[in-house]
Amino acid sequence: MSVLARRPSCQGRAARASHPVFAWAARAGAPAGPSGQPQASSSAPAAASTRAPAGQLSRRYLFALAGGVALLGGLPGGSLLGPGRALAAGPVLPSPEVKAAIDKAMAKAIQKGKCPTALRLVFHDAGTFSAAARDGGVNASIQYELDRPENFGLKRGWRLIEQMRDDLKGTPAEGVVSEADLIALAGAFAVRLCGGPDIAVPIGRPVAAAGGADPAGRMPSEKAGAEELKANFAAKGFTVQELVVLSGAHTLGSKGFGDATTFDNEYFRALLRKPWLDPKEPMREMIGLPSDHVLPEDPDCLPYIKTYAEDQAAFFRDFSVAYVKMCSLGVPGWA
Ligand code: HEM
Structure with missing residues (x-):
């Protein structure tokens, strides 16, 4: 669900x-x-x-x-x-x-x-x-x-x-x-x-x-804290849930959230594991952006992270909805 x-x-x-x-x-x-x-x-x-x-x-x-x-x-x-x-x-x-x-x-x-x-x-x-x-x-x-x-x-x-x-x-x-x-x-x-x-x-x-x-x-900074990110996304008309689910796009690319060209929910699972804090993780400094690291520390964002970490189908469905919304921003008569 x-x-x-x-x-x-x-x-x-x-x-x-x-x-x-x-x-x-x-x-x-x-x-x-x-x-x-x-x-x-x-x-x-x-x-x-x-x-x-x-x-x-x-x-x-x-x-x-x-x-x-x-x-x-x-x-x-x-x-x-x-x-x-x-x-x-x-x-x-x-x-x-x-x-x-x-x-x-x-x-x-x-x-x-x-x-x-x-x-x-x-x-x-x-x-x-x-x-x-x-x-x-x-x-x-x-x-x-x-x-x-x-x-x-x-x-x-x-x-x-x-x-x-x-x-x-x-x-x-x-x-x-x-x-x-x-x-x-x-x-x-x-x-x-x-x-x-x-x-x-x-x-x-x-x-x-x-x-x-x-x-x-108007673009969010990678050094932004959770409050700043939430405010930045709210100014575009996005909810906290949409901030979280769209941030799941970082599953692609080379920031250490699994395979760089596999779209899955590894981003959310990693946000819960927090490998960037693990002294035994040799790549810890390369994993995630500061703007990713702050999300699991935020009480508003954490429930959504947990849901998407447990349920990839929920991530896919909610990402689809938020993606189409993102692609309608500013289009006259659409959003
Ligand atoms: C939440 C606020 C966000 C911030 C601060 C942010 C910032 C960044 C930064 C700085 C990078 C470059 C990382 C690097 O290679 O060094 C990046 C990569 C990327 N971002 Fe975001 N981003 C945000 C949200 C999003 C959203 C909403 C999407 C799309 C829905 C997205 C899609 C991507 C993708 C796919 C990459 C990998 C690009 C590549 O490896 O060529 N980001 N982001």
Whole structure:
């Protein structure tokens, strides 16, 4: 059972459950298999069958879903969306043809070793969102922010997006997905490639105007304490549970939370073991960031860490929901 399901008082649960994007995501996490682990799904999410219940949708969403991606494909221009171009009808899930084209481009650009960067890129595009200012978020503005200190190492992540954007020209995805969509889709592709859940990511995100960097100073510091992290995530509209479950992305990469390209719940199990405090652990100084170490010391975060350490299926399901929420931050009309 997911943390969201277990904790009826969880902040924001009702809002998430009734939001069309999040309701999709709740069902989009891979179903539990006989072993209790979500079943690996090598196939594309079934776009047509992953629709929000009609009662949860505005007329605009219903119109978009009825027309599906064919509606979006009919937009003028015939190219991947450029700066300032906005899709008016999202969120929609890509049609099977569009999804197949995207998956082909992703498979070419993103091998396992690039998955940590692809996933980190999503957070760094999304993480500039301010719920109070209603700006920032997933809009591909990361391409104008790559020289900021917090974005070190992400130039190669952005190059993956450029490569896929170029490879999708002349395919059914042309004119349908934006660079912001590709960032969101690439992160989900990376999670799946590394054995994580199969997350259905809707498309239709506008991109920032040329040169339009989002406001600086909104990404959390790796030296932040738990209170600062909670406040930073709250300013983006995230709950403590979402801070914890999204931090589980650090299962990818080389910070010592298991295999660098295996998406599993080892992050949470390590947070409980605290190997960075163990004098017998030769790699202790390399394991985790200060911002990881503070989480199990925080009474608000600890229950979620314990749940995800014990129950990988819960981690996968809740990560899927929080990931789709993260990928909707700042998208007009989505969040
Ligand atoms: C909670 C606040 C967070 C902080 C302070 C933070 C900070 C960092 C830092 C400093 C690194 C680089 C570590 C290194 O290689 O030396 C890193 C790596 C990474 N972060 Fe985060 N992060 C946070 C949350 C997130 C979230 C929410 C996601 C995605 C959902 C994410 C995804 C990643 C991934 C996948 C890597 C590995 C990248 C690679 O090895 O190339 N992080 N993070």
